[in-house]
Amino acid sequence: MQSFQPPRRILMGPGPSDVSPRVLAALARPTIGHLDPEFQKLMEEIKAAMSRLFNAPDHACVPLPAPGTAGMEAAIMNLLEPGDRAVIAINGAFGGRMADMADRAGAEVTKVEFEWGQPVDPVKVEEAMKGGPVKVLAFVHAETSTGARSDAAALCALARKYGALSVVDCVTSLGGIVVDVAAWDADVVYSGTQKCLSAPPGLSPIALSKRAQAAITGRKTKVRNWLLDFNLLMSYWGGEGGRTYHHTAPINALYGLHESLVALFEEGQQAVLVRHARTHESLAAGIEAAGLKFLVDEPHRLPQLNAVIVPDGVDEAAVRSYVLAKWDLELGAGLGPLKGKVWRIGLMGASATPWHVRLCLSALCEALEAQGFKTDAKAVLAAADAKLA
Amino acid sequence: MQSFQPPRRILMGPGPSDVSPRVLAALARPTIGHLDPEFQKLMEEIKAAMSRLFNAPDHACVPLPAPGTAGMEAAIMNLLEPGDRAVIAINGAFGGRMADMADRAGAEVTKVEFEWGQPVDPVKVEEAMKGGPVKVLAFVHAETSTGARSDAAALCALARKYGALSVVDCVTSLGGIVVDVAAWDADVVYSGTQKCLSAPPGLSPIALSKRAQAAITGRKTKVRNWLLDFNLLMSYWGGEGGRTYHHTAPINALYGLHESLVALFEEGQQAVLVRHARTHESLAAGIEAAGLKFLVDEPHRLPQLNAVIVPDGVDEAAVRSYVLAKWDLELGAGLGPLKGKVWRIGLMGASATPWHVRLCLSALCEALEAQGFKTDAKAVLAAADAKLA
Numbered sequence: 001m002q003s004f005q006p007p008r009r010i011l012m013g014p015g016p017s018d019v020s021p022r023v024l025a026a027l028a029r030p031t032i033g034h035l036d037p038e039f040q041k042l043m044e045e046i047k048a049a050m051s052r053l054f055n056a057p058d059h060a061c062v063p064l065p066a067p068g069t070a071g072m073e074a075a076i077m078n079l080l081e082p083g084d085r086a087v088i089a090i091n092g093a094f095g096g097r098m099a100d101m102a103d104r105a106g107a108e109v110t111k112v113e114f115e116w117g118q119p120v121d122p123v124k125v126e127e128a129m130k131g132g133p134v135k136v137l138a139f140v141h142a143e144t145s146t147g148a149r150s151d152a153a154a155l156c157a158l159a160r161k162y163g164a165l166s167v168v169d170c171v172t173s174l175g176g177i178v179v180d181v182a183a184w185d186a187d188v189v190y191s192g193t194q195k196c197l198s199a200p201p202g203l204s205p206i207a208l209s210k211r212a213q214a215a216i217t218g219r220k221t222k223v224r225n226w227l228l229d230f231n232l233l234m235s236y237w238g239g240e241g242g243r244t245y246h247h248t249a250p251i252n253a254l255y256g257l258h259e260s261l262v263a264l265f266e267e268g269q270q271a272v273l274v275r276h277a278r279t280h281e282s283l284a285a286g287i288e289a290a291g292l293k294f295l296v297d298e299p300h301r302l303p304q305l306n307a308v309i310v311p312d313g314v315d316e317a318a319v320r321s322y323v324l325a326k327w328d329l330e331l332g333a334g335l336g337p338l339k340g341k342v343w344r345i346g347l348m349g350a351s352a353t354p355w356h357v358r359l360c361l362s363a364l365c366e367a368l369e370a371q372g373f374k375t376d377a378k379a380v381l382a383a384a385d386a387k388l389a
Numbered sequence: 390m391q392s393f394q395p396p397r398r399i400l401m402g403p404g405p406s407d408v409s410p411r412v413l414a415a416l417a418r419p420t421i422g423h424l425d426p427e428f429q430k431l432m433e434e435i436k437a438a439m440s441r442l443f444n445a446p447d448h449a450c451v452p453l454p455a456p457g458t459a460g461m462e463a464a465i466m467n468l469l470e471p472g473d474r475a476v477i478a479i480n481g482a483f484g485g486r487m488a489d490m491a492d493r494a495g496a497e498v499t500k501v502e503f504e505w506g507q508p509v510d511p512v513k514v515e516e517a518m519k520g521g522p523v524k525v526l527a528f529v530h531a532e533t534s535t536g537a538r539s540d541a542a543a544l545c546a547l548a549r550k551y552g553a554l555s556v557v558d559c560v561t562s563l564g565g566i567v568v569d570v571a572a573w574d575a576d577v578v579y580s581g582t583q584k585c586l587s588a589p590p591g592l593s594p595i596a597l598s599k600r601a602q603a604a605i606t607g608r609k610t611k612v613r614n615w616l617l618d619f620n621l622l623m624s625y626w627g628g629e630g631g632r633t634y635h636h637t638a639p640i641n642a643l644y645g646l647h648e649s650l651v652a653l654f655e656e657g658q659q660a661v662l663v664r665h666a667r668t669h670e671s672l673a674a675g676i677e678a679a680g681l682k683f684l685v686d687e688p689h690r691l692p693q694l695n696a697v698i699v700p701d702g703v704d705e706a707a708v709r710s711y712v713l714a715k716w717d718l719e720l721g722a723g724l725g726p727l728k729g730k731v732w733r734i735g736l737m738g739a740s741a742t743p744w745h746v747r748l749c750l751s752a753l754c755e756a757l758e759a760q761g762f763k764t765d766a767k768a769v770l771a772a773a774d775a776k777l778a
Contacts, residue, residue: 009421019420028417031408032398066455202639224613250591
């Protein structure tokens with residue numbers, strides 16, 4: 001057993017995205033205690049930065065000590081008690097996961113299903129909301145499995161209209177497209193660190209409205225989860241009146257998240273969103289010039305997650321293996337019904353640059369050629385470049 | 390908001406312990422994808438190293454993607470279904486936490502309670518086992534809240550005798566005292582990374598026997614937890630037949646754990662245990678020479694977690710503040726009924742060295758002097774040194 005030296009990789013899958021040298025360096029700073037007064041200051045800075053990034057000034061914001069799925073589980077398990085009704089929109093893998101969790105919480109789950117690649121249709125969701133009291137309306141803002149963006153404002157408004165609490169999965173959206181918790185009047189919103197924040201995986205930033213907090217403190221039954229029980233967590237992360245030991249926070253991972261937030265605000269929240277949008281336009285121009293098509297219609301496309309349809313006669317996995325072997329480039333595969341049918345190309349955080357677009361298009365053209373699918377690589381790059389001129 | 394530069398700290402509390410430069414450096418290696426073939430190799434190496442460290446050749450070993458508490462929660466939530474009976478030994482904070490989790494799993498919980506600072510008495514536990522079928526017997530091998538070691542072999546044998554599955558909390562024991570899962574014939578054993586393994590907090594190594602796996606795959610109800618459901622987790626970590634996406638593993642944290650295991654095996658498993666034992670003997674000689682007393686009787690004392698009784702007239706918190714301010718030294722406070730009554734001095738992993746013992750004793754003598762408690766610092770250090778001569 002020897003020290004592990006990772007190979008060079010260019011990360012353009014569905015996450016993790018490339019982690020910048022400054023964030024990697026932050027991870028390696030000396031570990032201090034999780035109850036240290038200096039660590040408390042770090043925690044407060046992270047909470048404040050998350051609140052700013054989510055635009056959630058009135059929400060409680062904390063980074064949960066586990067990957068993005070923990071945010072989903074915390075939202076579902078804290079809000080739902082046995083017998084509660086939950087309406088869950090499913091337009092990809094992650095909506096389905098929410099429904100599974102709600103079932104484990106003992107809730108009655110009403111699934112509202114859509115074809116993978118389509119956004120959630122609020123009209124269809126409203127029909128489901130009408131059938132009796134609903135405790136939670138949950139949906140995915142940016143479906144990582146398909147690259148479709150849903151209308152979070154409209155869906156959160158529906159939740160308010162029917163007296164339900166909204167749960168919004170922003171794992172892939174935060175830092176890549178507008179996430180505006182205050183404007184949406186959303187209740188529980190969570191994300192991950194390994195997508196557009198470009199920190200390593202392992203943490204899940206989450207924001208809870210006052211309504212959500214009241215629902216949790218007023219539960220009749222214990223949350224079916226100890227590590228993610230907000231009744232316990234909030235006194236660990238709460239700044240005023242001292243902290244109560246709960247778990248041991250993942251210190252060094254939090255150094256990394258903090259540094260990624262410092263970098264994001266240095267660049268500017270708006271500038272980061274514009275960079276994601278422009279990089280996507282460049283990639284999309286190249287993809288189309290190569291004769292390839294997107295899974296998702298243009299108005300609903302996420303800039304940071306591009307699901308590209310595998311052309312007839314091309315071996316999906318062989319293309320990914322080729323670009324990994326020849327270009328150290330990681331692209332994502334399709335999940336579930338999209339397995340073998342799409343590639344998922346991430347343009348997230350530090351991976352959303354013109355350099356990444358050019359590398360990806362070059363590698364993809366070469367891999368397609370190797371499969372007998374003709375492309376004009378020069379024209380493809382020219383089309384991509386033109387969007388950035 | 391600026392980059393965070395942690396202060397110098399010498400970590401001698403209940404964890405995290407000092408993290409060595411080589412483990413810190415490993416954390417900062419470039420992030421690669423969690424489905425990358427090279428990452429798969431890393432996962433297999435970590436699993437094999439954990440199996441060796443636990444001495445659990447026939448167990449499934451994986452590192453859970455959250456702090457040590459996740460190991461506890463995974464054990465309890467996966468094994469227990471509503472209506473199952475669990476016997477839980479409580480001789481400190483962590484046994485109590487297990488009971489809370491078992492209640493959330495819907496189990497009928499029989500608590501067997503002991504004074505804090507005492508080991509678990511198998512005779513008293515056996516009485517509780519007699520009252521009808523028991524699904525799980527859970528206990529803490531090394532109570533971090535008190536520094537008491539319990540007899541894991543005897544307690545696991547009791548579980549076998551009564552047809553129960555054993556759950557053993559080895560968060561603080563693994564890598565500091567003998568943990569021998571095969572000899573104990575234990576079912577579910579878990580640990581944390583931030584104690585004697587001297588990696589940052591954030592992961593929970595866990596081992597499951599074939600009996601435990603069969604109980605989990607044969608459940609009548611879904612596990613009340615999605616992220617920690619072994620029915621899902623094992624196909625993510627399972628080597629043969631490919632991996633199924635579940636969560637996104639905390640890549641860089643796993644680099645750190647891997648490097649800490651490489652370092653441990655380089656030093657040698659036995660050598661590491663001897664180092665912990667000798668360092669403890671040195672500290673204990675110094676503590677006694679200073680006129681201080683241990684909470685736990687000598688035969689049950691953990692070398693890596695030393696609960697020292699605060700003498701009458703000395704302000705517990707003021708001493709910790711003093712050594713933090715003057716020596717950058719972190720000591721632990723008492724929890725629950727021991728709050729204000731003990732200090733917890735950790736000698737874990739990279740913090741288990743003669744240098745740490747000398748620094749701690751020097752700082753402690755100085756802080757006690759400042760409170761009017763007289764010690765002979767020279768004699769204290771001489772007593773500590775004598776044990777290492």
